[in-house]
Amino acid sequence: MPRVLVSDKLSPTAVQIFKDRGVEVDYLPDLGKDKEKLLEVIGQYDGLAIRSATKVTEKLIAAATNLKVVGRAGIGVDNVDIPAASRRGIIVMNTPFGNSITTAEHAVAMMFAVARQIPEANASTHAGKWEKNRFMGVEITGKTLGVIGCGNIGSIVAQRGVGLKMHVVAFDPFLSDDRAIELGIEKVELEELFARADFITLHTPLTDKTRNIINKDAITKMKKGVRIINCARGGLIVEADLIEGLKSGKVAGAGIDVFEVEPATESPLFNMENVVCTPHLGASTDEAQENVALQVAEQMSDYLVKGAVTNAINMPSISAEEAPRLKPFVKLAEVLGAFVGQVTEEPIKEVEVLFDGATAGMNTRALISATLAGLIRPQVADVNMVSAPIMVKERGIVLSEVKRDKSGVFDGYIKLTVKTDKRVRSIAGTVFSDHKPRFIQIKGINMDAEVGRHMLYMANKDVPGIIGVIGSICAKHGINIANFSLGRDNAGGNAIAMLYLDEAFPEEVRAELEGHEFIGSAKPLQFDVEEV
Numbered sequence: 107m108p109r110v111l112v113s114d115k116l117s118p119t120a121v122q123i124f125k126d127r128g129v130e131v132d133y134l135p136d137l138g139k140d141k142e143k144l145l146e147v148i149g150q151y152d153g154l155a156i157r158s159a160t161k162v163t164e165k166l167i168a169a170a171t172n173l174k175v176v177g178r179a180g181i182g183v184d185n186v187d188i189p190a191a192s193r194r195g196i197i198v199m200n201t202p203f204g205n206s207i208t209t210a211e212h213a214v215a216m217m218f219a220v221a222r223q224i225p226e227a228n229a230s231t232h233a234g235k236w237e238k239n240r241f242m243g244v245e246i247t248g249k250t251l252g253v254i255g256c257g258n259i260g261s262i263v264a265q266r267g268v269g270l271k272m273h274v275v276a277f278d279p280f281l282s283d284d285r286a287i288e289l290g291i292e293k294v295e296l297e298e299l300f301a302r303a304d305f306i307t308l309h310t311p312l313t314d315k316t317r318n319i320i321n322k323d324a325i326t327k328m329k330k331g332v333r334i335i336n337c338a339r340g341g342l343i344v345e346a347d348l349i350e351g352l353k354s355g356k357v358a359g360a361g362i363d364v365f366e367v368e369p370a371t372e373s374p375l376f377n378m379e380n381v382v383c384t385p386h387l388g389a390s391t392d393e394a395q396e397n398v399a400l401q402v403a404e405q406m407s408d409y410l411v412k413g414a415v416t417n418a419i420n421m422p423s424i425s426a427e428e429a430p431r432l433k434p435f436v437k438l439a440e441v442l443g444a445f446v447g448q449v450t451e452e453p454i455k456e457v458e459v460l461f462d463g464a465t466a467g468m469n470t471r472a473l474i475s476a477t478l479a480g481l482i483r484p485q486v487a488d489v490n491m492v493s494a495p496i497m498v499k500e501r502g503i504v505l506s507e508v509k510r511d512k513s514g515v516f517d518g519y520i521k522l523t524v525k526t527d528k529r530v531r532s533i534a535g536t537v538f539s540d541h542k543p544r545f546i547q548i549k550g551i552n553m554d555a556e557v558g559r560h561m562l563y564m565a566n567k568d569v570p571g572i573i574g575v576i577g578s579i580c581a582k583h584g585i586n587i588a589n590f591s592l593g594r595d596n597a598g599g600n601a602i603a604m605l606y607l608d609e610a611f612p613e614e615v616r617a618e619l620e621g622h623e624f625i626g627s628a629k630p631l632q633f634d635v636e637e638v
Contacts, residue, residue, distance in 0.1 A: 108174075108410035110153035113138035113160045116179055120155075120399035127407035129153070145169050153177065153406050156185070164190040175409050177402040180205060180389055181259075182339065184312060188420055193497075195490035198419045199405050202258050204398035205389035210262035212388045213307050213337040214270075216361030219382045220333050221246055221305075223359075226379055244358075247271045252303025254296070254319065255310030255338065256281045256289070263307055264291050275299050278310075300327040305335065312339035322347040331358040337388040340364040349374050352381065363388050415472075421492045422471035432469055435520070436476045436491075438535050438543035441557050441633045442522045443480025445533050445545070448631050449563065456504045456525040457481065460534075464518030466509035474507060477522055519546060543635065545591075548602055553593030555604035561631040562611045567624040568594040568601040575622055576603065583615050 107130050112121060115135040124131040132151075137144050138160030148154065148170045155177045156162065162176055167190045176186055178200040191198050219225055222243035230237050251267040253260050256278040267274040274291040277299045286293040296319075299306070306328070310316045320334065320343040334357060336343055345366055351357035359380040365373065368386060375381050389398070401417075408414040413433065414426040424432060439459075459474050478494035489497060498505060512518070521534035534547040535557075545555040548563075566572055573590070580587055589606035605611075611630035619628040 108152040109150065110155055110406060110410070111137070111148070111151040112155040113144060114155075114157035114179075115159075116155060116157070116403070117396050117399035119396065120179075120403035123400060123403035124407055127404075128411055129407050141166075148173065153410055155179065155402055155406060158182070158185055160185065162186040162191065167191055167194055167196065170194075170196070175199060175406055177201075177406040179398040179402040181209075182311070183419055184339070189496075191492075192420045193493050195493040197409065197415060197421050197492055199402065199409075199415075199417050200419060201398040201401040201405070202417055204401045205391075205394035206258045206262055208391045208394035209337055209388035210259050210266065210309075212363060212384075212390075213259075213263050213309070213335055213361075214266050216335050216337060216363065216382055216384070217251075217305055217307065217333070218246065220335065220359040220361045220380075223380070225382050246305075249273070249304040250275060250302050252277070252299040252306040253291070254278075254299065254306065254308050255316075256285075256291075257309065259338075260307075260309030261285075261289055263309060264289050267291075272305075275302055297327060300324055301329070303332060304329060305333045307335040308338045308342050310338055310342065312341045317341050318344050320344065320348065322350065325351040325356060328356065330356055333357070333359045333361075335361040337361075337363040340366045340368060345373070345375065349378070352378055422469060422475060424469060424472050428469060432472065434537045434541040434543070435465060435468060435473060437635065438537050439473045439476035439520055440480035441543050441635065442520060442533050442535050442545075443477040444483060444633055445480075445548075445563075445631065446522055446524050446531050447481040447484040449629050450524060450526065450531060452526040452528055454481070454501075454503055454524055454526055456506070457498070458506045458508060458523040460508040460510070460521040460523070462510055462514070462519050462521065463512035463516065465520050466511070466518070468518075470507060470509065473520065474505070477520070478505075481522075481524070516546065521547070545604060548593070548604075549600075551593040551595050551600070551602055553591050553602065553604065555591035556589050556606055557633055557635055558588060558606035559633055559635055560607040560610045561633065562603075562605040562607060563629045563631055564603040564605070564619070565626040566601050566603060567626075568596075568598050569624050572601070572624055573603075575624070576605070576619070579615065579618055580605075583612060585609070585611065585615070 109130040110124055112133045121131055121133050145166055152172055153175045157179050164187050173196050175197045181200055181202050183200050186198055188198055223241045227241040249272050251272045251274045253264050253276040256276040264274045264276055268290045275294045276291050277294060277296045281293055361382045363384045364386055375383055405416045408426050412426055412429055414429045415421055415424040459477050461470050475491040475495055478498050479489055479491050482497055483489050516536045519534050519536040523532040535543055535545050538544055543557045586608040587605050588608055591604045594601040616628050619625050
């Protein structure tokens with residue numbers, strides 16, 4: 107039974123979901139704040155469910171020897187070292203939809219609060235003053251709203267802005283023209299957004315490209331009297347530059363829910379009348395907290411029990427519905443990669459994965475990840491579908507994918523081609539009705555080879571008696587052959603043989619086989635598959 111640690115506060119309903127789905131769970135909501143204690147116990151767990159208090163550092167990941175998945179109840183994963191997790195093959199999931207509406211609503215509320223100076227007017231009125239002339243606001247209707255980042259939350263804010271009769275312009279490199287039309291907004295470049303917007307709201311993750319996206323230079327390009335809202339991430343705005351803009355009057359007001367350093371117990375922004383500050387309340391509604399907790403429990407359980415991957419930051423998603431159908435092809439992809447990885451000695455330069463027929467309509471990103479894991483595992487033992495693509499990229503290997511309609515007798519198959527400085531290797535395989543992988547072509551030679559745990563791959567000449575030679579040598583050394591598959595390019599030409607053995611092939615027998623005049627090479631192989 108997989109075991110999960112919940113180290114931050116989550117809904118009791120989420121804890122029950124783990125239990126109901128066959129996952130052992132330890133609910134220790136204050137453990138995330140105790141770094142040393144967490145470091146001490148993390149090695150016992152397959153999964154770690156967190157919110158923002160737990161910091162999943164490289165040091166913690168190194169100690170998490172059994173960890174397979176980290177689930178963040180919420181959108182932001184700033185508190186998780188994703189590169190370190192990926193290198194260790196740990197899936198990192200978040201819940202990008204559970205608090206989208208709540209955060210979007212908070213951004214709209216902040217916009218109204220800034221436009222009408224509601225917090226200051228409230229404090230003044232509670233103090234017994236009646237300063238009606240002091241709090242002169244501006245209307246929202248007819249103003250231009252600039253949305254930076256038009257993903258899950260940003261698109262909801264954009265829709266609300268349209269509903270408020272605002273003209274909405276958006277900057278997002280991934281926003282398509284069709285999606286912009288669907289939302290009823292205008293897609294623009296960032297500098298144009300700065301120049302036109304009366305209100306600017308941020309809804310982008312914090313990355314190297316977005317860090318300090320609102321700085322002194324950006325504020326210079328904005329309209330005088332612009333109002334800025336940030337309910338996304340601290341670090342998107344250079345706070346010192348914002349303060350300067352507020353003091354000069356270039357920025358008329360700001361609504362800030364997130365800060366460069368949190369918890370923010372003191373800040374020059376707190377003393378400014380034209381600034382509304384809240385303590386990172388974007389996702390703080392009962393509905394949102396419940397939603398993200400339930401989602402993360404469901405996602406982690408589905409992965410640990412069924413192999414389904416949902417909302418992963420560092421791996422292609424595999425739905426619960428497609429997981430059973432995809433699983434045998436994932437194994438096929440792994441063994442194709444493992445074959446090439448075991449027979450290739452020199453550095454790999456290029457990798458091409460071809461999907462033919464039915465496989466072209468599958469989750470090819472997941473299948474490619476599995477192929478790469480099998481390919482580099484002979485050289486890097488501690489690798490899986492999460493870490494393999496990163497390792498391949500780090501090694502400068504060129505990766506390409508090809509999809510095509512059914513072109514042969516098989517409904518679908520996968521073909522892997524690998525190039526080095528010296529040669530090109532290729533192997534193709536498919537899955538039969540028994541859900542077990544088969545090799546159907548090696549080096550362009552057709553064959554039908556059942557894949558077993560222990561195998562021997564041979565290149566030989568197509569001459570009479572060669573099968574007897576191989577069988578005799580194996581028999582002399584007590585090696586039992588479970589299955590023997592052959593193929594050739596033409597009569598009397600080059601041939602290959604795949605032997606499925608009951609036990610690992612002894613290395614000392616290899617020299618005897620390769621010493622035969624008609625046997626070019628013999629390579630013992632091992633595959634991580636179930637025995638028949």
